[in-house]
Amino acid sequence: QVTLRESGPALLKPTQTLTLTCTFSGFSLSTSDMCVTWVRQPPGKALEWLALIDWDGETYFSTSLKTRLTISRDTSRNQVVLTMANMNLDDTGTYFCARMRWTDGAFMDVWGGGTTVTVSS
Amino acid sequence: QSVLTQTPSTSGTPGQRVTLTCSGRTSNIGSNFVSWYQQLPGTAPKLLIYRNNQRPSGIPARFSGSKSGTSASLAISGLRSDDEGDYYCAVWDDSLNGPVFGGGTKVTVL
Numbered sequence: 001q002v003t004l005r006e007s008g009p010a011l012l013k014p015t016q017t018l019t020l021t022c023t024f025s026g027f028s029l030s031t032s033d034m035c036v037t038w039v040r041q042p043p044g045k046a047l048e049w050l051a052l053i054d055w056d057g058e059t060y061f062s063t064s065l066k067t068r069l070t071i072s073r074d075t076s077r078n079q080v081v082l083t084m085a086n087m088n089l090d091d092t093g094t095y096f097c098a099r100m101r102w103t104d105g106a107f108m109d110v111w112g113g114g115t116t117v118t119v120s121s
Numbered sequence: 122q123s124v125l126t127q128t129p130s131t132s133g134t135p136g137q138r139v140t141l142t143c144s145g146r147t148s149n150i151g152s153n154f155v156s157w158y159q160q161l162p163g164t165a166p167k168l169l170i171y172r173n174n175q176r177p178s179g180i181p182a183r184f185s186g187s188k189s190g191t192s193a194s195l196a197i198s199g200l201r202s203d204d205e206g207d208y209y210c211a212v213w214d215d216s217l218n219g220p221v222f223g224g225g226t227k228v229t230v231l
Contacts, residue, residue, distance in 0.1 A: 037220070039166075046123060047158075047166065047209055047222045060219050096165055105154025106213045106220050107171040114165050 002026035004036075004097050004112035012119050018084040022097030022112060029075050031055055035100035036080040037108060038071070042093040052100055053080055092119045124149065125210055125223035132229040138198040141226045143210030145191050149221060153213040155193040157186055160225075161206040169208075170195060202230045 008020035020038070027034055037052035051061045051071040061069050068085045080097065094116050098108035126144040133139040143155065157170040168177055170186035173193065185196045193210055210223040 039222075046224045047160075047211075049211075049220045049222060052219070062219060063217050098166075100220075101171075104172040104175070105156060107154070107156035107168060107211070108158070108166070109168050109171070109177060111165040111167065 002099060002110045004099060004110060006095060006097050006112045006115040008095070008115055008117065010116060010118060012087050012117065014088050014119060014121055016087050016119075018082075018087050018091070018117060020082045020084075020095055020097075020115065020117075022080040022082070024078050024080070024097075024099065027099060029053070029055060029073055029078070029080070033101055033103050035102055035106075036073070037098050037100040038080075038082045038095060039098060039108070040091075040093050040095045041114075042090070045093075050084075050095075051082060054102060087119045089119050092117060123224040124214060124217070124221040125212065127208075127210060127223035127226045129224065130227040130229065132231050133197075133200045134231050135200055135202060137200045138196060139200060139228065141195045141197075141208055141210075141228070143193045143195075143223050145193075145212060145221075146214075147191060148216040149191075149212045149214040150188065150193055151191040152215055155186065155188050155210055155212045157184075157193075157195045158209045158211065159204075159206055160209065161203075166209065197228070200228075200230055204228060205230050 038050040094114040098111040158166040173188040
């Protein structure tokens with residue numbers, strides 16, 4: 001059974017850096033076709049893709065946020081870490097990690113439950 | 122504003138068939154496979170359709186997907202009250218080098 005779980009701070013101040021960890025089980029990020037991706041959702045708004053890391057360690061970032069994002073993996077601990085620098089009020093929302101399957105169209109087949117992040121002074 | 126365009130809302134009565142659309146460009150829908158996600162209130166998104174028209178195991182045949190040119194559709198037949206929620210299309214965009222989502226369609230069961 002594939003599961004993913006997000007963890008990180010619930011509250012941040014503007015300009016701080018967000019660090020989120022996705023801990024997964026049931027698959028190996030070293031296996032071809034496997035990726036882990038991050039998606040966020042501001043309150044009442046649509047899903048927005050942020051970043052992904054693939055089985056080779058290649059990384060991809062949202063064009064609009066790439067200067068603020070990093071993504072890394074620890075395959076031995078089955079974790080993927082996303083950092084987002086210089087947080088502002090507009091970054092408030094729910095952050096999801098998901099397993100992404102590269103073949104057949106880069107779809108997200110299993111999602112974590114999400115973690116809520118609030119940016120407030 | 123989302124790269125993919127979805128009608129913001131649609132509604133239907135129980136048992137009815139509704140069709141949701143997702144409009145994109147050559148660089149995304151025109152070149153790659155589309156997936157669809159269901160997000161029920163207060164929950165994480167759930168994969169409904171991948172590779173334009175394939176259902177993961179456990180997804181009922183009431184949900185079907187199709188693609189033509191730079192547009193894709195999700196049909197829900199036999200609409201049920203527990204289908205109420207938001208539905209998102211997604212696809213890889215070759216120009217942006219990443220996946221993009223539609224703005225979502227809110228489905229209401231009257």
